[in-house]
Structures are given as structure tokens and as C-alpha cells.
Amino acid sequence: MYNVMLVDDDYPVLELLSETIDWQSKGLRLLGTFENGAMAWEHAQTVMPDILITDIGMPRMNGLELCAKIKERKPDTRIIILSCHDDFAYAQQAMRMNIQEYVLKESLQPEDLVRMLDRFKKGLDEEKHMSGEQRKLHALVNDTLELRKEQAFKNFIHQPLLSSDKWMQEANGFGLFVGDEVCLPAIGYVDDYQQLKNRFASEQTLRFAVANVIQEVLSEADARVLHIAYSERKQLLLFSYKRSLKTNIYDVASVQIRSIQSAMLKFLKIRMTFLLGAECAAPETLKRNLQAMFAGENQRFYLAAGSIAKSKSEESATDDLFIHYDAASSELRETMIGRRAADACRLADLWMERIAREKYPPAAVKDWVLKLLLDMKLKLRSLQYVRTGYSADTLHKEISEIDSICELRDWLKGQLTAAAEGDGEASVSRRPEVKEACKYVTLHLNRRIGLDEVAEVLHLNASYFSRMFKKETGETFIEYVTRMKMERAKEMLDQTACTVGEICEQLGYDNQSYFIKTFKAHSGVTPMEYRG
Structure with a gap:
């Protein structure tokens, strides 16, 4: 029997969970229900829990403080955070303490909790037969495997393939191209990356959070999918399957991807856009396909946020975007001199829609927007309306990190609004x-x-x-x-x-x-x- 501790200052929640779940039939013992972290910690001095289910905002000792104390004494404790705080700052702290689940109360169903408990118990059962050194080695092996997998695929995509047979052996070890199976690659892109960086303490935390949710969804997937946490912005999925007239792999992959997108929105408030590649029956085909997908910045740039699309080559506009610069600059200058932020944002929307229709090269679009913005800021400064606090280097760095027109549009509108309203800039004292x-x-x-x-x-x-x-x-x-x-x-x-x-x-x-x-x-x- 594994010991469970339930902590929440919301009595109806305590009552619902303690009475709805048949703890004993699950091989679990409910140590008790506690109204705050201090009471739970006092009881834990006698019996430490194997599984802790706790709220965050409680008097005397909050849930995160309790988690930290429990983890310090018993690092392998499984923890589920329950919260009505729809703010990832809490989950961010929770992940640093290796807390396995973060669930919003308003979306929690008892059956969801039962599934989590079943998974925890299975893991505890497996660890029960391991020694302390074996447990440490098991965790180390898992971490090492993830790093090896990530590096192996980066080398595979970007380095020459010297031996197809040797790489095939490594691929088989990851579950790819086993027997007569083929695979379908997909790349997931994190949308609104600039804004997300401000919500998370670090890019590493963001990457960890995204990978965690994807792995959680895939652990319950019907299809066989290999996941590689490629970078902070990109996640790689490889669907393995046998060819069949009865099964459309694109439909299967789309169902799994939509589950990932839904979970990302629900738990992290993050949108992801996915590109699906072509069927690959050999390493050489997969390599070419992935290289083309990663190089296809034009298609990625113009995809709607949160969409799923098949990878294809995109033709760019034939005319020069800069022939339209004077018209856009004049329109923007007039609205910004009038300090009409709403009009400036509407202009930004109109120009971005026009650019999206023509599909100009992303690099040219970003150069065009950056020049437009810098000229506008220079004009405002020359008028002594504002003293700008944003250097050209800062703006260039920010815009270079943007990989979609949706994010570029929102970034530009934010800059225009800030300039019009004086946000982030020190206004000159003027009558x-x-x-x-x-x-x-x-x-x-x-x-x-x-x-x-x-x-x-x-x-x-x-x-x-x-x-x-x-x-x-x-x-x-x-x-x-x-x-x-x-x-x-x-x-x-x-x-x-x-x-x-x-x-x-x-x-x-x-x-x-x-x-x-x-x-x-x-x-x-x-x-x-x-x-x-």
C-alpha cells in the first residue's frame, strides 16, 4: 500500500476527492485530509507520503512550500498540484521541483485524478524492486537517453550520412524502421515565442514544459510516435506505421497532434503549429524530408497559429516589397504624428494581410518592418515627442527571433502602441x-x-x-x-x-x-x- 496525503483549504474539494475515489482498491492508503500545508507537514513528520495531492494557495504554509519540504525529505514523492490559479508562474515553480502534474481545479474530473494515480502506482511498483543505486542509475539512463536521442537526430539531419546501415541500427534502437515499417515526420513550432519568454523564467524551463506535456499526451497515444525535444521552439515527432489501405497516416497523425495542441492550451496556455512531412521508407528519404522541412521557412512563416499543414514548397512574390515602402511610411507617419494608436494598428493589420497574400520572403518582410519602425521612431524623436529607449540593435535582435507573420504583426502593433502612448519611453517635458x-x-x-x-x-x-x-x-x-x-x-x-x-x-x-x-x-x- 502506498500512502497518499490530500491537502486543500477548499473543503468541498477535499470531500469530493476523499469520498469519490476508492483508495483501497487502488492499493493506496489515504493518510488524511488537511486544510493547510502546516497541518500536513506536521503529520508528515510521522508518516511521509508516497503521493502528495495539494492546493497552492493556503494559509500558514502554501502548497509549494509543502512540496519543497516533502521533496527535501523524500525526493521520490509523486506530487499533483491542484490550483485555481490560471497562471503558469505557479506551474513554473512546480516544475523546478520535479512535480509531475499541475491541474486546474475547474477542469479537474475525479476520473482524471484516478488515471494519474494509476500511473504513479505503476511507477512506484517498478521502483520498489530497485535498490537506491539502481533508482539513481535508472533516472540517469533516462536523462542520458533523451540527450543521446536529441544529438543523434541533430547530427542525422545536419551532418553527412556516412553509413546508412550504421544509422539504421541506431534508428532501430529508437524504434524506427523496424521490420517493414515506414515513418512520417512532423515538426511542431511554439507560437508567440517572444511573449512566452516573458512568462517563463528561462528558455530551458519553456522547453522542459513543452516536452513534458507532449510526452504525457503521447504516453496514452494509440499510434507509435518517437518524440525529440529538438529546441526551445521546435519539437520533432516521428510516426511509425505499416502501410495499409485501411489507414490514412495523415489522419492518425493529425488526431494525435490535435490532442497535443489541446493539452498545450489547457495546461500551459501555449499554441503550437505543426508541419507534416511525407512518408519515408529509408534513412536517406527521411533525411532529405527533414532537411526540406527545416529549411521551409516561407511556409512556416505564413501558417496560421495553431494550424496543421502538410509540408510543401512555397513560391515567393516576384516583386520587391520595398516599392511599397513610401506608401506605408507616409500612412504610418500621419497616424503616429496624430498619436492614433488604434489607426496605426489597423494599418499594420492591412499591410500584414497584403504581405501574407503575396508571400514575400520572410527576411525581406522583417527588413521592411524594421526599417518602417526605425524610421517612425526616428521621426518621433526628431519631433521631440519621445526619447526612445529602444536601440536599433535591440529591435533587430527581437525581430530576428520572430518566425511567423502572426507573431510579427503582434510585435509590430505592440511597438506602435507603445510609441503612440509613450509606454516604455520617457516623454520630454513639453507644454x-x-x-x-x-x-x-x-x-x-x-x-x-x-x-x-x-x-x-x-x-x-x-x-x-x-x-x-x-x-x-x-x-x-x-x-x-x-x-x-x-x-x-x-x-x-x-x-x-x-x-x-x-x-x-x-x-x-x-x-x-x-x-x-x-x-x-x-x-x-x-x-x-x-x-x-
Whole structure:
């Protein structure tokens, strides 16, 4: 008989579990039910539990403190955490203590708990016949096997296959290509990776959590599936089967994958997207298939989050995405100057939808979005609306880690909202009248702008407005207007094919010679020299 301890400050839960489960028929002895961790720990001094079922949030001693104390005294104790906290921070701590199960009370059914207890008992029975050294060796062998399996498949995919026969022997050891079986590869991608990194203490914890849930689902699967925790973002599944006219392996694999997706959402609030490869009857075929799947960034980039798709080659758009840059930049500039976060996000959605339809190369899309964002932030900073705290290197690092257009869209919208609302950036101390004046200038760079005109718009005395503007910004109003026009001239020289005369006209200058002289005074070179 194995000892079970049930701890929860919610009496109905204690009553339900203690009375619904036939503990004795399961070969289990219920030591008692306890209302908090302190009471349970006091009783454990007499008899330590083999299985602990505990809530987290309790008075005097919470569930995680109790788990830590129990584990310190009896490391092989199996633990099930019950909680109404729909927050992975708790589960994250639980995993560090090697707690086997984390279950939300609102989704718990007694029969689910019975299945967990049966599995725990089976494991305890197996360990019962092992010595202490054997148990340690058993755990070490399991850990070593996982590492060896992971490295073996990474070498198989990315290194030359020197001996097909030798690798076939190793594959047989993992349960692949046994007899006349073939296999179907699948790659699972963790969606919204940027956001998930903030929820988890480390990438290693995230990887461990994802692998744990997948292995748990596959342990009850009907199909034979080999799982390799390939990386923090990617999980590799290899379905083994015999060819049959009665069985469609894609249907079988899709059912198992949907079970994994459902469990990931339920327990970790994580979405995963899967790519299914082609049937492989030999190591050489599997290697080529996996290499093509891992290299297929275009298809992965445009898959809807949480979807399942068959791997295929994707054709990219033939035109250059950057021919649309000026239009997107102009639209975005106007909304951001108006500090209209919602409009900016709608624009981001529209452009991302257009990009997804055309399927531009992912690298070009990320370069395009990064330039758009950096130019927008530079414009806001030049207007002295904000002092940006995000460096170009930081933004480049973040965007390089994004592997899907859904995540890129959400990331861009987050950046636009933060810039519009000033989140994460220190606003310059500025009177609202001066902010409005700066905004007015930016929206009317196509014509001459005088101090009297702006003062009238703001309903201020021109002399008073002039002194206030100089005091707040450190430059006169005319100096500010000139600087903004010259910055805009640089943008047009960089990004358009307009002649110097056309740019001069579009910025409200009547005299081209005066415009060139002003540009050189501001930039140190003439417009033609600047364009190079």
C-alpha cells in the first residue's frame, strides 16, 4: 500500500476527492485530509507520503512550500498540484521541483485524478524492486537517453550520412524502421515565442514544459510516435506505421497532434503549429524530408497559429516589397504624428494581410518592418515627442527571433502602441501648445509655415508663443521648421526618385537656389552630393 496525503483549504474539494475515489482498491492508503500545508507537514513528520495531492494557495504554509519540504525529505514523492490559479508562474515553480502534474481545479474530473494515480502506482511498483543505486542509475539512463536521442537526430539531419546501415541500427534502437515499417515526420513550432519568454523564467524551463506535456499526451497515444525535444521552439515527432489501405497516416497523425495542441492550451496556455512531412521508407528519404522541412521557412512563416499543414514548397512574390515602402511610411507617419494608436494598428493589420497574400520572403518582410519602425521612431524623436529607449540593435535582435507573420504583426502593433502612448519611453517635458505646434508643422511641410499662422491656430499671442517655443525647445520656431523640412528632404532623397527641383517644390520653397543653400547649411553637402 502506498500512502497518499490530500491537502486543500477548499473543503468541498477535499470531500469530493476523499469520498469519490476508492483508495483501497487502488492499493493506496489515504493518510488524511488537511486544510493547510502546516497541518500536513506536521503529520508528515510521522508518516511521509508516497503521493502528495495539494492546493497552492493556503494559509500558514502554501502548497509549494509543502512540496519543497516533502521533496527535501523524500525526493521520490509523486506530487499533483491542484490550483485555481490560471497562471503558469505557479506551474513554473512546480516544475523546478520535479512535480509531475499541475491541474486546474475547474477542469479537474475525479476520473482524471484516478488515471494519474494509476500511473504513479505503476511507477512506484517498478521502483520498489530497485535498490537506491539502481533508482539513481535508472533516472540517469533516462536523462542520458533523451540527450543521446536529441544529438543523434541533430547530427542525422545536419551532418553527412556516412553509413546508412550504421544509422539504421541506431534508428532501430529508437524504434524506427523496424521490420517493414515506414515513418512520417512532423515538426511542431511554439507560437508567440517572444511573449512566452516573458512568462517563463528561462528558455530551458519553456522547453522542459513543452516536452513534458507532449510526452504525457503521447504516453496514452494509440499510434507509435518517437518524440525529440529538438529546441526551445521546435519539437520533432516521428510516426511509425505499416502501410495499409485501411489507414490514412495523415489522419492518425493529425488526431494525435490535435490532442497535443489541446493539452498545450489547457495546461500551459501555449499554441503550437505543426508541419507534416511525407512518408519515408529509408534513412536517406527521411533525411532529405527533414532537411526540406527545416529549411521551409516561407511556409512556416505564413501558417496560421495553431494550424496543421502538410509540408510543401512555397513560391515567393516576384516583386520587391520595398516599392511599397513610401506608401506605408507616409500612412504610418500621419497616424503616429496624430498619436492614433488604434489607426496605426489597423494599418499594420492591412499591410500584414497584403504581405501574407503575396508571400514575400520572410527576411525581406522583417527588413521592411524594421526599417518602417526605425524610421517612425526616428521621426518621433526628431519631433521631440519621445526619447526612445529602444536601440536599433535591440529591435533587430527581437525581430530576428520572430518566425511567423502572426507573431510579427503582434510585435509590430505592440511597438506602435507603445510609441503612440509613450509606454516604455520617457516623454520630454513639453507644454501642450508646443506639442500641437510641432504636430502642425509636420502635417504642413508641403508649404510655407509662418510663426504668426501657428500662433493664430493655437490662439496665442505671436510674441508670447515665440518666447515660449524657444524656452521649451532650445531653438526658434523658424529654426525648427527649417530643420523639419531638411529632415524631410533627406527622406525624399533617400527613398524617392524625385528631382531636387521637385523636392524643393513639395516642401514649399519657391527658390531652388535658396533651398540648396539651406540644405547645405543644415547637412554640410548639397542635395545632389547627399544623394551621391
